[in-house]
Amino acid sequence: MTIPPVPYAIAPDSAATVSAEEQQFNDLIAADSRIEPRDWMPDGYRKTLIRQISQHAHSEIIGMQPEGNWITRAPSLKRKAILLAKVQDEAGHGLYLYSAAQTLGISRDLMTDQLIAGKARYSSIFNYPSPTWADMGAIGWLVDGAAICNQVPLCRASYGPYGRAMVRICKEESFHQRQGFEILLELMKGTPAQREMAQESVNRWYWPALQMFGPPDDDSPNSAQSMAWNIKRFSNDDLRQRFVGMLVPQAEVLGVTLPDPDLRWNEEKGAYDMGEIDWTEFHEVLAGRGPANARRLQRRRDAHDEGQWVREAAAAYAAKQGVKAVA
Amino acid sequence: MSDTIEQDGHGHVDVDTVQLSAELVEAASVASHDVAEYALWLGDDSLVLAQNLGWWISRAPELEEDIALGNIALDLIGHARSLLHYAGAESGRTEDDLAYWRDEPQWRSAHLFEQPNGDFAHTIARQFIAAHYLFELYSALMQSTDATLAAIAAKAVKEVDYHRDHSIQWVLRLAQGTEESRRRMITGLSDLWPFVEELFVDEPLIDRLEGVAVRPSSLQASVLSAMFPVLAEAELEVPRGFISSGGGRRGDHSENLGPLLAEMQVLARAHPGAKW
Numbered sequence: 001m002t003i004p005p006v007p008y009a010i011a012p013d014s015a016a017t018v019s020a021e022e023q024q025f026n027d028l029i030a031a032d033s034r035i036e037p038r039d040w041m042p043d044g045y046r047k048t049l050i051r052q053i054s055q056h057a058h059s060e061i062i063g064m065q066p067e068g069n070w071i072t073r074a075p076s077l078k079r080k081a082i083l084l085a086k087v088q089d090e091a092g093h094g095l096y097l098y099s100a101a102q103t104l105g106i107s108r109d110l111m112t113d114q115l116i117a118g119k120a121r122y123s124s125i126f127n128y129p130s131p132t133w134a135d136m137g138a139i140g141w142l143v144d145g146a147a148i149c150n151q152v153p154l155c156r157a158s159y160g161p162y163g164r165a166m167v168r169i170c171k172e173e174s175f176h177q178r179q180g181f182e183i184l185l186e187l188m189k190g191t192p193a194q195r196e197m198a199q200e201s202v203n204r205w206y207w208p209a210l211q212m213f214g215p216p217d218d219d220s221p222n223s224a225q226s227m228a229w230n231i232k233r234f235s236n237d238d239l240r241q242r243f244v245g246m247l248v249p250q251a252e253v254l255g256v257t258l259p260d261p262d263l264r265w266n267e268e269k270g271a272y273d274m275g276e277i278d279w280t281e282f283h284e285v286l287a288g289r290g291p292a293n294a295r296r297l298q299r300r301r302d303a304h305d306e307g308q309w310v311r312e313a314a315a316a317y318a319a320k321q322g323v324k325a326v327a
Numbered sequence: 328m329s330d331t332i333e334q335d336g337h338g339h340v341d342v343d344t345v346q347l348s349a350e351l352v353e354a355a356s357v358a359s360h361d362v363a364e365y366a367l368w369l370g371d372d373s374l375v376l377a378q379n380l381g382w383w384i385s386r387a388p389e390l391e392e393d394i395a396l397g398n399i400a401l402d403l404i405g406h407a408r409s410l411l412h413y414a415g416a417e418s419g420r421t422e423d424d425l426a427y428w429r430d431e432p433q434w435r436s437a438h439l440f441e442q443p444n445g446d447f448a449h450t451i452a453r454q455f456i457a458a459h460y461l462f463e464l465y466s467a468l469m470q471s472t473d474a475t476l477a478a479i480a481a482k483a484v485k486e487v488d489y490h491r492d493h494s495i496q497w498v499l500r501l502a503q504g505t506e507e508s509r510r511r512m513i514t515g516l517s518d519l520w521p522f523v524e525e526l527f528v529d530e531p532l533i534d535r536l537e538g539v540a541v542r543p544s545s546l547q548a549s550v551l552s553a554m555f556p557v558l559a560e561a562e563l564e565v566p567r568g569f570i571s572s573g574g575g576r577r578g579d580h581s582e583n584l585g586p587l588l589a590e591m592q593v594l595a596r597a598h599p600g601a602k603w
C-alpha cells in the first residue's frame with residue numbers, strides 16, 4: 001500500500017489572491033530562510049514534509065534491523081561496541097525525526113501505526129538481508145554513504161526542525177560510514193575468505209545503494225515542487241553522480257571492484273559514466289516484493305505488540321504519580 | 328509548539344570512545360595470576376550481561392528503551408574490555424582471545440548474568456539486581472590496592488549508578504503500573520531472585536587477594552539494604568523459595584551460557600587467526 005499522493009496540483013498559482021500569510025511564506029522561501037512550526041505554511045508543503053520526514057524516521061528504525069542482526073555475533077569486542085553504538089544512533093535518529101514530524105501536527109502513535117500496518121514507506125534498501133559480517137561493512141560504507149550524500153543538503157532544508165535534526169544526524173552518519181569502511185578495509189587486508197566475503201557483499205549492496213537516490217530525474221514527479229520549496233536542493237541523478245564520484249577512489253583504497261562493467265571516467269563530462277540501473281527490481285522491492293519486506297515489518301510489529309503492556313504500565317504509573325502530586 | 332528535538336536523552340557514542348582508555352592500557356601493570364582470575368570474574372559478568380542486553384536493540388518496548396538498553400550494554404562492554412584486557416596480559420592473551428576462544432568451563436560469570444532476557448520484566452529484574460550489585464562492588468573496588476582495578480572501578484561506578492537508576496524507575500513503573508505489569512514484575516523478580524545468593528559467596532581465591540579484591544560476602548548487607556527500600560516502595564515482597572547453587576566462579580554454569588557463547592563466538596571461530 002502507498003501513501004496517498006500529495007495534491008501538488010493545488011499549489012498557490014492563483015497569484016492574484018495571495019493572502020498576507022501566504023506572501024510571507026513565499027518571501028521566506030525566496031530569501032532562503034527557515035520556516036518554523038508556528039509559521040503559516042501551505043497544506044501541500046506540510047503534507048510533503050510529513051510524508052518525507054516520517055518516511056525518513058521509519059527508515060532509521062527499520063534500518064536498525066539488518067545491522068542489529070549481527071550485534072550478538074560481532075567477531076571482536078571492539079566491533080561489537082562500535083556496531084551497538086551505530087545501531088543505537090539510528091534509534092536516536094528515528095527519535096529526532098519523529099519529533100520533527102510531530103511539530104507539523106502528526107502524532108508519533110499515528111506514524112507508528114502507519115508503519116506497522118504496512119501503510120507507510122521506508123527506504124527500500126532495508127528490505128535486503130544481511131547474511132554475512134561483511135554486510136556490516138558494506139552497509140556502513142555504501143548505505144550510510146548514500147544517506148550522507150542525500151542528507152547533507154537536507155541540513156539546509158527550509159523547514160527549521162527538519163534541517164536542525166539533519167545537522168545532528170549528519171554528524172553521526174560520517175562515523176557510520178567510516179566504521180563501515182574500516183570493516184571492509186580490515187577484511188580486504190585479511191584472509192582470502194575475508195576478502196571474498198567483502199567483495200561478495202559489495203556486489204550485493206552496490207546497486208541497491210545507487211537506487212537509494214530515487215528514480216531518474218525524468219521519472220521523479222515530486223522533485224520539482226520539493227526543490228521550489230527548498231526542501232530538496234539537488235536532483236536525484238546529481239546526487240547519485242556525486243556519490244559514485246566519491247566511491248570510486250575509496251573502492252581503490254579498499255581494493256574492491258565496483259560491480260559495474262560500464263563504470264568509467266568521462267573526460268568530457270568531468271564525471272563517471274555508469275551502467276543502467278535495474279529499475280524493475282527497485283519497483284518490485286518498493287511494491288513489497290523484496291527479499292525481507294515481510295520480515296522487517298513483522299519484527300517491528302512484534303516489538304510493538306510485545307511492548308504494549310510495558311507502555312501501558314508506564315502510562316498508568318505516570319497517571320497515578322500525577323494524581324499523587326496533585327493530591 | 329516547541330521544537331522538542333533538543334530535549335531527548337540520546338547518548339551519542341563516537342568511534343573514539345570505544346577505544347580502551349589510554350590510562351588503563353598504559354598504566355596497567357601485569358596482573359598476577361590470581362588478580363587476572365579475579366578480573367575474569369568481573370569481566371565475564373559484564374560481557375555476558377552485555378551480550379544478553381544486545382538482543383534488545385530493535386526489539387525494545389519503545390525507542391527510548393532501545394537507546395537506554397543499548398547505552399547500558401555499551402557501558403558493560405567497555406567495562407568487560409578493560410577487565411579482560413587486564414586479565415589477559417598475564418598470559419599474553421588479548422581481550423578477544425579471552426572473549427572468543429574460551430570454552431564454557433573456562434568462563435567465570437555468575438549465573439545471574441547468564442539468565443535469559445525473558446520478557447521485559449525479567450530483563451528489568453536482572454538489571455535491578457545486577458546494577459545494585461555492581462554499584463556496591465565498584466564503589467568498594469575503588470579502594471583496591473591494585474591501581475588498575477581501582478581505576479577501572481572508578482570509571483565504571485558512575486555508569487552502573489545510571490544503570491541502577493534506570494532499573495529502579497522501571498521496577499516502580501512495572502510494579503505499580505497495570506495489573507498485568509505488576510503480575511509480570513512479580514514473576515520476573517521471583518525468577519531472578521534465586522541467583523542473588525551466588526553473588527555473595529567467597530571463593531578461596533578471595534583469601535589470596537586481601538586488599539585487592541572485594542570480598543563478595545562483604546557486599547551482601549549493602550546490596551540488599553539498597554534494594555529493599557525500592558521493593559518496599561514498589562510494594563513487592565522479597566521473593567522466598569529457590570536458591571541456585573551457583574558455581575559460575577568455578578566454571579559450573581547455567582544451561583544458558585553455552586548457547587550464548589555459541590552465538591557470540593561463531594563467526595570469530597570460523598576464521599581462526601583472522602583480524603577484524
Ligand SMILES: [Fe+2]
Binds near residue numbers: 060089090093169173
Ligand atoms: Fe541514521
Ligand SMILES: [Fe+2]
Binds near residue numbers: 090144176
Ligand atoms: Fe547511519
